Amino acid sequence: MSNPFKKQEVEQYERKRYRGLDQKLVHSREEKILRKILEEIRKEDARVLDVPCGYGRFSPLLLEPGVSLVSSDLSFHMVKRAVERNEESARLSGVVADGISGLPFKGEVFDLILSMRFFHHLHQEEERKAVLGEFSRVAKGGVILSFYQQNPLHVLQRKLRRRIKKSKTKIKMLSREEFQKEVEGEGFKVVRVYPLFKGIHSQLIALLQKA
Ligand SMILES: C[S@@+](CC[C@H](N)C(=O)[O-])C[C@H]1O[C@@H](n2cnc3c(N)ncnc32)[C@H](O)[C@@H]1O
Numbered sequence: 001m002s003n004p005f006k007k008q009e010v011e012q013y014e015r016k017r018y019r020g021l022d023q024k025l026v027h028s029r030e031e032k033i034l035r036k037i038l039e040e041i042r043k044e045d046a047r048v049l050d051v052p053c054g055y056g057r058f059s060p061l062l063l064e065p066g067v068s069l070v071s072s073d074l075s076f077h078m079v080k081r082a083v084e085r086n087e088e089s090a091r092l093s094g095v096v097a098d099g100i101s102g103l104p105f106k107g108e109v110f111d112l113i114l115s116m117r118f119f120h121h122l123h124q125e126e127e128r129k130a131v132l133g134e135f136s137r138v139a140k141g142g143v144i145l146s147f148y149q150q151n152p153l154h155v156l157q158r159k160l161r162r163r164i165k166k167s168k169t170k171i172k173m174l175s176r177e178e179f180q181k182e183v184e185g186e187g188f189k190v191v192r193v194y195p196l197f198k199g200i201h202s203q204l205i206a207l208l209q210k211a
Contacts, residue, residue, distance in 0.1 A: 004075035014055045014081065026196065026203075027057070030116065033194045033205050034061055034144065041142055041207070046111035049138065051099055052118050056082030062114065063089055070110075072097050100130050108140035120148040120203075123172045125182070132186035136210065143188065143208040148173040151202040173202060187211050 005013065018027045038061070045066045050058060053071035055078055062069050063086065071082040072095040079094040086092050097104050099118065113135050122128045135143050150173040174182070180190055188208040196203040 005078050006075075007077045010055055010075065010077045010081050018057075026201070029196050030146075030205070031058075031061060033196070034058065034114070034116075037144055037192075037194070037205070037207055038062075038064070041112065043111050043141070046141075047109060048112045048114065049103075049105070049110045050082075050114045051097075051103070052078070052115070053082045053094075054078050054117075056085045058114060058116065059086045059089075059092060063091060067091060069093075070095055070105075072099070072103070074098050099134065100127050102130075103134045103138055105138045107137050110139050111141040113139050113143045113145075115143065115145045116205075117146055119145055120171045120173070121169075123170070128182055129186065132183060132188070136187045139210060141209070142191070144205060145183075145208060146203055146205045147179055148202045149179065149204050150175050151199075153200070171202075179206070183208055184211070 018024055042064070045068075047068050047070070048062050049070045049072060050056075050062060052073040053059070054073060056071055059069060059071060059082060069089075069092045071079060071092060073079045073082070074096070076096045079096050083092060083094040095104065100122070115131075115135070118131070119128060122131060135145075148171050176193075183190060183206075187210055189211045191207045191209050193207075194205045195201070196205070
């Protein structure tokens, strides 16, 4: 994850990443869960941080009336695209930053942090700790964080996919106990966990609050 996406890679990623039927389903289920959580924790004039924002897949969902959104990513071209896609919104700003080495924000400024599809790319516990530590520092409200939970069926499926060269990405899966311990270690409590597709997909979306 340390090589930031270049312009052409971003274009290709945006065109292809959620094109297949299975990925469209994943995207639509992610949106549904996020919408539900956002309805529950809605706050007027909230400051929201989307990190990593990628090409801004969730910006339209986050940009409810009154919300100020900061879209941040390691890749300049991802941030640029996220801002371009929503250029009519004066309530969106883009910030290029490395979520592992530190976020360039003051403490307790965000009412909500959204972090989708990042945690499972962090293979070292130290990296996850650093990211959670930064979230804990800059958040004053909740954090929505997706992660992959160990699931023997999915491990087998990923091995097969890699074998037939459909996927080169290695995913870090954690047990629920490990996940809980890591987030609690950085000052959060797990409020609720939503499975993407119970029993058949390992991705979960967790709502965390400062303990
Ligand atoms: C799988 S994408 C997810 C993007 C977005 N959250 C979504 O779900 O569409 C992972 C993103 O993490 C970004 N990234 C990788 N390492 C990072 C780091 N250390 N700090 C911030 N962003 C990083 C990549 O540039 C990429 O845009």
